[in-house]
Amino acid sequence: MNEKNVFEKIEDSIDSLKISEEEKDKLLKGVLRLKSQKINLMITGATGCGKSSTINAMFNTEVAKVGVGVDPETMEIQKYELNNLILWDSPGLGDGKEKDIAHSKGIINKLNELDDNGNPIIDLVLVILDGSSRDLGTSYELINQVIIPNLGENAKDRILIAINQADVAMKGRYWNFEKNKPEPNLIDFLNQKVSSIKTRVKEATSVEVEPIYYSAGYKDFGEEQKPWNLSKLLYFIVKNTPEEKRLSYIENISSEKEMWESDDELEDYKKETQKSFQEVASHISKNTLAGAAAGAAIGSVVPVVGTAIGSAVGAAIGFVGGLFGW
Known part of the structure; x- marks a missing residue:
């Protein structure tokens, strides 16, 4: 039964x-x-930002397998239907000008696609940034020139920015691997990164964003995936979802307790x-x-x-x- x-x-x-x-x-x-009600969530970011590991950690699915096949990068927007939750996994930018132009066009087309009622199909866009990278130029181009200009007047309510790979943001320094959490120096560094992103996006688009940071963790040589602050990322997504669509996530949230054990403890x-x-x-x-x-x-x-x-x-x-x- x-x-x-x-x-x-x-x-x-x-x-x-x-x-x-x-x-x-x-x-x-x-x-x-x-x-x-269905929720359509687009997940995008520069190549290597950890979209697949984030999807696999957060949801009861491994549709976005990491490193499988000869060319694991998503070459076009992939649609994954998980009951009432629909994930749109867009290709990463940063692999060359021609590819970036093609991928950007695909993202723009999807953001401008309307449903039968004349409403945008995509409810929310989660842009994942690589916390280990010092050069976020590709990510800023994606946010400022591709995503926000195609979200309409309520862009601030439809874009979420999250910095992944917090554990290697300072090349692994100041990360407590035993407790799976950042130490104060790393937290200060990440907070500065958040402040910088907010300022640059506001200056370029006039849109105010509130980035968060987390680590999706990763599986390597049979090791278990150990995310940090994944609960905050989930809360971040659910809270910014229209109320009537929020229950669409419930059936698909990862049932693995280990995914939700480590948070920043602020809330x-x-x-x-x-x-x-x-x-x-x-x-x-x-x-x-x-x-x-x-x-x-x-x-x-x-x-x-x-x-x-x-x-x-x-x-x-x-x-x-x-x-x-x-």
Whole structure:
């Protein structure tokens, strides 16, 4: 017997609520609307930035295998459909002028493609930068000349910039390999890099961006992949996704606990990601109490990334349960 997906679990949870059948019907219709939503995420960057390792670490898939075949680089935009999540893996730039021109045209065409309702197909663009590189010229050209000019007036809401390979940003210096985390000198260096990127993009495009940094880790000679700050990257993506489309990620988030163990500890990104999922409840019902019930229903079936359901979620469910007497 196949395990129920998240929408079926939410429906079951709503069905068990002690509320009127009319209110249940409204909530279930709201879930039905969410079921039809798809999120289209384009992932791009310069050659060698670590797009494939990021995709493989974050999602339950290895469709973007690293280093497989004679020519592992993606030569055209690849589409990967993972239930309601659609990933567009674009080729890396930086392998020659002619290739870059061709790849840029492909990215521009995809960014300008519209769906049947006249809306852009691509919801979000994640631009990954190579933290180990001192020359980000190709990345700036991609961001300033290709991506942002083709995102329309709301470009700041549709572009995310993330610096990968934080572990080798200073050639491996100041990275604590035993604890899999950066030391203060490296954090200062990465923060300066973030500040520089923000300034250069703002000066070139007038768009304000808020880059983050992380390490997707890598597999080498049978070693396990050990990401750092991947939870923050996931939160970064989910929080910037339109609320009604956020549940599209849930079925595809990596189930490997090791992917989510190491973060910068500034915030509990796992819990914050779950809160972002629960905010979807407002799109199930505009009624405050019913919306709270929907939020509890979502919280009851959506685990904190990489862990069991947190106490905060349990408290929320208990509170709403008190309101409805269940």
